[in-house]
Amino acid sequence: MTESSLLKQALHSVISGQLRAAKDPYRPGWHLAPTVGLLNDPNGFIQHNGRYHLFYQWNPLACAHGAKFWGHWSSSDLVRWRHEPVALVPSEAFESHGCYSGSAVADNGQLTLIYTGNVKYSQGRRTAFQCLARENAAGQFDKEGPVMGLPDGYTGHVRDPKVWRKGEHWYMVLGAQDLNLKGKVLLLRSPDLQHWELLGEIAGTGLNGLGEFGYMWECPDLFTLDDHEVLICCPQGLAAQSDRYLNTFQSGYFVGQLDYDKADFQHGDFSELDLGFEFYAPQTTHTDDGRRLLIAWMGVPDGDELFQPTVQNGWIHTLTCPRELELNSGKIIQRPARELQQLRGPQEAWQGIARDAPVWDIKHAEIELETGHPFEADFGGCLLLQWEGEWLRLTRKNRRTGLSEQRVWRGALRKLTIMCDSSSIEIFINDGSAVMSSRYFPVLPAQLIFRGDRQITLRYWPLADCV
Numbered sequence: 520m521t522e523s524s525l526l527k528q529a530l531h532s533v534i535s536g537q538l539r540a541a542k543d544p545y546r547p548g549w550h551l552a553p554t555v556g557l558l559n560d561p562n563g564f565i566q567h568n569g570r571y572h573l574f575y576q577w578n579p580l581a582c583a584h585g586a587k588f589w590g591h592w593s594s595s596d597l598v599r600w601r602h603e604p605v606a607l608v609p610s611e612a613f614e615s616h617g618c619y620s621g622s623a624v625a626d627n628g629q630l631t632l633i634y635t636g637n638v639k640y641s642q643g644r645r646t647a648f649q650c651l652a653r654e655n656a657a658g659q660f661d662k663e664g665p666v667m668g669l670p671d672g673y674t675g676h677v678r679d680p681k682v683w684r685k686g687e688h689w690y691m692v693l694g695a696q697d698l699n700l701k702g703k704v705l706l707l708r709s710p711d712l713q714h715w716e717l718l719g720e721i722a723g724t725g726l727n728g729l730g731e732f733g734y735m736w737e738c739p740d741l742f743t744l745d746d747h748e749v750l751i752c753c754p755q756g757l758a759a760q761s762d763r764y765l766n767t768f769q770s771g772y773f774v775g776q777l778d779y780d781k782a783d784f785q786h787g788d789f790s791e792l793d794l795g796f797e798f799y800a801p802q803t804t805h806t807d808d809g810r811r812l813l814i815a816w817m818g819v820p821d822g823d824e825l826f827q828p829t830v831q832n833g834w835i836h837t838l839t840c841p842r843e844l845e846l847n848s849g850k851i852i853q854r855p856a857r858e859l860q861q862l863r864g865p866q867e868a869w870q871g872i873a874r875d876a877p878v879w880d881i882k883h884a885e886i887e888l889e890t891g892h893p894f895e896a897d898f899g900g901c902l903l904l905q906w907e908g909e910w911l912r913l914t915r916k917n918r919r920t921g922l923s924e925q926r927v928w929r930g931a932l933r934k935l936t937i938m939c940d941s942s943s944i945e946i947f948i949n950d951g952s953a954v955m956s957s958r959y960f961p962v963l964p965a966q967l968i969f970r971g972d973r974q975i976t977l978r979y980w981p982l983a984d985c986v
């Protein structure tokens with residue numbers, strides 16, 4: 520289909536569906552969500568000429584995965600976002616089944632997107648191209664087409680380029696599946712973004728002491744934090760363990776040292792980035808003031824799209840809040856980006872026995888809770904957080920199976936920072952040493968009720984709407 524006919528369809532979908540979607544009671548007040556249709560991965564996250572740009576995988580035509588567009592937002596402060604014209608439309612043969620995920624760089628000052636052109640054939644066959652598009656004076660993106668086809672030794676599952684500059688060269692990490700159907704991350708180098716040389720596999724099943732570790736790794740990201748290299752990736756096909764790898768697909772990281780020339784990444788164990796029900800495909804960027812920010816999709820591929828009530832109103836999924844990353848003893852610490860404090864209304868403080876606490880309005884709110892004692896927190900009658908002295912348990916009913924499911928964290932709890940929006944919760948444990956992110960659809964009006972006969976200390980802020 521031509522670009523203009525795809526854009527016409529998208530426009531029709533937005534114009535006819537946006538009012539209904541905007542009125543949805545589960546529409547976020549301060550998280551990013553698609554105007555209509557389906558959003559998944561954040562893409563092309565960058566601070567460029569002082570302004571943040573955030574692109575996203577978007578199917579404007581349905582609440583289902585399909586031929587993906589790149590939507591585009593920008594912001595001066597990570598809080599108030601502006602819609603920009605659609606950046607990429609899957610109109611060409613080399614991207615016929617989607618302008619899939621990728622990243623953005625400033626190439627001689629020009630905002631440049633590197634993304635995967637996804638092509639599917641009959642009988643499940645597929646290929647992928649890594650493609651370039653450059654911003655023009657009108658703020659639109661001119662496609663330059665593929666700069667790379669499939670490398671030898673891999674299936675059609677090669678995608679999600681994350682590109683950065685180091686010294687004289689551009690580098691890229693790519694998610695891949697080898698011919699033995701094992702997931703890998705590839706490292707490539709280029710002098711000009713056009714010509715790419717494969718340096719080697721830097722992580723994956725069978726490498727660096729890692730045993731069987733999934734059949735495909737998606738959305739890699741590699742960056743330096745506190746003198747170490749961190750590789751974020753999303754392995755698919757890990758078997759669930761009692762308290763790990765409980766979502767359909769995982770998202771986590773390795774910390775180590777990368778020898779760029781040898782493509783040798785000596786790394787430690789894989790750690791999950793988030794322990795909640797919905798978190799996938801994170802992407803990071805470096806800010807002008809020296810921070811590393813992360814934003815992720817608050818969803819999981821092959822999740823329960825059919826069972827999310829927002830689908831009735833023509834939209835589905837949100838992103839997480841932007842988070843600041845630090846490395847502490849080899850572990851990533853995540854905290855809500857400091858800019859989000861601008862959303863805080865007047866603070867209320869409360870201390871006492873948990874069951875005597877007032878009922879809190881959690882439509883859009885931030886709650887800081889300090890306790891070393893057992894308690895139970897009921898979010899909107901459908902999400903239960905329990906601290907029992909060793910395990911923190913988050914319980915939710917699975918809408919598909921009707922069964923209760925749990926996500927857990929184990930340790931000594933001191934403090935929780937809970938960021939609530941109309942249909943999501945992000946729970947930062949002990950100043951961000953672990954996080955649980957989840958969508959939920961509370962009984963309205965959304966309220967938080969505490970139970971338990973031990974003391975808790977709370978600070979509460981209502982958060983302003985900003986999207």
Ligand code: FRU
Nearest residue numbers: 576587619620678737800820
């Ligand atoms: C991850 C992912 C990527 C792909 C994109 C397609 O959620 O499957 O690997 O590029 O989504 O929308």
